Amino acid sequence: MGAYLYILRCSDGSYYVGTTISSLETRVAEHQAGRYSGYTASRRPVVLMFDQHFDRLDDAAAAERQVKGWRREKKEALIRGDYDALPFLARRRASFETRSKGRSSG
Numbered sequence: 001m002g003a004y005l006y007i008l009r010c011s012d013g014s015y016y017v018g019t020t021i022s023s024l025e026t027r028v029a030e031h032q033a034g035r036y037s038g039y040t041a042s043r044r045p046v047v048l049m050f051d052q053h054f055d056r057l058d059d060a061a062a063a064e065r066q067v068k069g070w071r072r073e074k075k076e077a078l079i080r081g082d083y084d085a086l087p088f089l090a091r092r093r094a095s096f097e098t099r100s101k102g103r104s105s106g
Contacts, residue, residue: 003060007050010043019060050079
């Protein structure tokens with residue numbers, strides 16, 4: 001059976017990350033129709049930008065949590081299929097945070 005991780009681009013340019021065990025086409029149509037009063041309901045129309053099938057729902061849910069924590073730039077690299085950029089984008093943020101902590105406020 002499995003599950004899908006998917007990324008939608010909303011009408012305001014934001015991204016929505018979700019998972020579904022139903023048909024991906026059905027789930028995207030539900031977002032388009034505003035069937036649920038969630039994030040995408042007021043940001044229609046939406047466009048499917050990325051999807052990935054997982055054999056287990058637990059794996060899809062774990063991937064959803066991970067991707068939801070990513071900055072826009074990293075989500076866009078995933079959408080483009082630029083997998084080589086993903087580790088760089090993770091290191092870049094960590095490097096910036098390390099440098100920022102070393103600055104004094106005085």
